[in-house]
Amino acid sequence: MLELKNLHVAIGGNEILKGIDLKINAGEVHAIMGPNGSGKSTLASVLAGREEYEVTSGEVLFQGENLLDLDAETRAREGLFLAFQYPVEIPGVGNTYFLRTALNAIREHRGQPPLDAIDFLQLVREKADIVKLDPALLKRAVNEGFSGGEKKRNEIFHMAVLEPRLAILDETDSGLDIDALRIVSEGVNSLRSPERSFIVITHYQRLLDHIIPDSVHVLKDGRIVESGGRELALELEARGYDWLDSDPALEAAR
C-alpha cells in the first residue's frame, strides 16, 4: 500500500525527517508515536502533499505509484486521507455541501458518476451515525464553531464518507474526552478492512487500547528509532521516551 524509502524532508532549510523507511501493507494499522517535535506531524503533512515541506531525498510509493509526483488533490482522489490535527474552519460553506463536492471530485477521478442529492443524503445519514455526529453539524459550516471534540469527530465522519484506501490520523485523540475517544475509535474500527490501511499518529498509548495496531514505530528527532508490536506502546507508556535517547547500540544496530 505505502512504502517510504529513506525519506528526508526539510522546511525552511531545517531538516525535520532524516531518513524514514516504512512499509505498510493493505489492511494494516501502524501507530507512530514519539515526543513533541519528533516529526510526526511533518510526516503526515508531507504524505498528504503540503507544499511548504521540501523532500530533499528519498521516495514514497503509494499503491505502486510515486506519491511525491502527485499534487494534494490527486493524492486525495487516489484514496489518501488525512484526519487533521487542527481541522480548518471554512465559514459559510455547509459541511454537507463541502463533503458532496469532495466525494464527487473523487468519484469523477475514479470514473464514477456523481451521487445525486438523495443518495448522498442517505449516505451521509448512515455515516454520521457511525461516529454519532450530531445531525445539526451536517447543516453548519465546515468546522465553524465546532468544539474540539466535534471537529475530530467530523474528521472521522469525512473519512467514513470518502472511504479512503489509506487514512492518516494525526493526533485525532488529542483534546478528546474518554467517551469521545471511544466513539471515534469505534468509528475507525468499523472502517478497518483488508483493503484499507491506517497510520495512527499519537502521543498516548490510550488510543491504542481502542484501535489495536499491527505495528508501532517510535519517531524521534526525525528518525524511526524503534519498531515493534503493540507491546512497544505499552512499554513506552511505562518508561517514557527517554530510555530510547541516544542509545549508541541501537543506532549501530540500524
Added chain:
Amino acid sequence: MTDSTTMLEELASREYEHGFVTDIEQETFPPGLDEDVVRAISAKKNEPDWLTQWRLKAFRHWQTMEEPTWPKVDYDPIDYQAISYFAAPKKLLESLDEVDPEILATYKKLGIPLDEQKALAGVAVDAVFDSVSVATTYKDKLAEEGIIFCSFSEAVQDHPDLIRKYLGSVVPHTDNFFAALNSAVFSDGSFVYIPKGVRCPMELSTYFRINAPNTGQFERTLIVADEDAHVSYLEGCTAPQRDENQLHAAVVELVALDRAKIKYSTVQNWYPGDKETGVGGIFNFVTKRGICGEESKISWTQVETGSAITWKYPSVILKGDHSVGEFYSVALTAGRQQADTGTKMVHLGKNTRSTIISKGISAGKGQNSYRGLVKVAKGADNARNFSQCDSMLIGSECGAHTFPYIEIRNPSAQMEHEATTSKIGEDQIFYCNQRGISTEDAVSMIVNGFCKEVFKELPMEFAVEAQKLLGVSLEGSVG
C-alpha cells in the same frame, strides 16, 4: 509561492469573456459638452421645455462644482470635453422583429432573456442598447396590473406628470458632481411605476450595455412604488472590451410611498480594465438613493465585480416612521480594480431600522474600501442600525479599508457595528485539496461562503449568476 498560488494567478488572468464589440451604425454626437449639447440631447429626445430647462439648470450647477477627491481611488483626470454625450442606434423600432439581428445576436451571446422561455421564468426585460431602449417586453402583461415599466424617454412622452413629480425628488441635480452631470446629459434608462396596492407579479429586469467608443453612459432610473405596492427590480450588466476609459455616471432614484416595498438588486460586471495596467476599464460613478414613506422598506443588494473604478453608495432616507432600509453588498476588486463603496442610512422617522451587510474581497492589486454613514436625526426616536463590514484578502498585494461614519443626534438610538478582516489561508485551501477538491473550486467555495449572507438576498437566478461571476472574476489572484 506555491503551486496553488500559480494556479490562482493563471485563473485570475483569464480574459474578459464579454469583450466583444457589436458593429452597428451609430448616430453619435461629436465629443464636447456645452449648453448647446444639452439642448441638442433634449431636442433629440423630443422633450418638453420644462425638462430641457431642468437639464440646463443642472448643467449650470455642474459647472460650478468640482469633481470629488475624497474617495480612496486613484485615476487620471477625466477630460469631460473629450467625451461624446449621445449615441443612439439610427432608427427607433416598434417591436423585436424589427431589431437589428446583430443586436439580437449580441443579446444572445450575453444570454439576455428577450425570448419566450425567459418570460416563463418570470422575467420581463427592458434591454438598453447604448443610450436608447430598442426593445421592451411584456409591457402588456404588466399593463393589465396598471404597472408602468418602460424606457425613461418613453415615460417622458407618455407619463410626463409622474416624471415631473418625482424626477430629482430623491437625488436633486445639486446633489453631487456626477449626479449633476447625469441630470444635464442623461440619455435613457428605465421608469417603473407600481400603482397603489399592486404587487408586481414578476421581477423586473434591465440589462445595460455600453457599446459606442468614447461615449459616456448616463442612465437615469426612477422607480416609484405607490402606497402598499411591492416590486423587485434586477439590474445586471456586461460591457465589451475597450481601450479607453469609459465614464458611467448613472442615477437611480427609488420612491417607496407608505407601506410600499422596493427591492433593488444589481449584478455589476463592467469591463475592469487590463489586469496589469488597469487600462480600458469602466469608471462607474453612480448615485443611488431611495426614500421611504411610513412603514415602507427599501432594500439594496449589490454584487460588484467589474469596473476599473467603482464609486457607489446606494442609500436610504428613512423619512417615514417605522420604515426599514437594507444594504447588502459584495464588492470584489482584482487586478488593478479599485472600489470605494458603501451606503448611507439616514434615519429621520421614528422607530426606523437599517441593516448594512458589506463583504469586500480584494485580490491581485485590488483596493477595496467600505465607506458608510449612519445618521440619526434629532427627531428619530428609537432608531436602530446593525452594520457588519467584513473584508477578505487574497494575496499580499491588495488592500481593504473601512471608513464607517456614525452621526447620532438622538440618545435613544441603538447602533451595532461589527467588522472583520480575514485572509484566504493556504490552510483552508490545503484542507479542501486534501479532500480532493481542486484549488480553483476551493477558492470559489470559500469566497462564496464568505458572501453567503448577501447572496441569499438575491433572487434565485441572480444568485447563481453572481456566484459564477465571482468565480470568473477571481480567477488568478490568490497568493
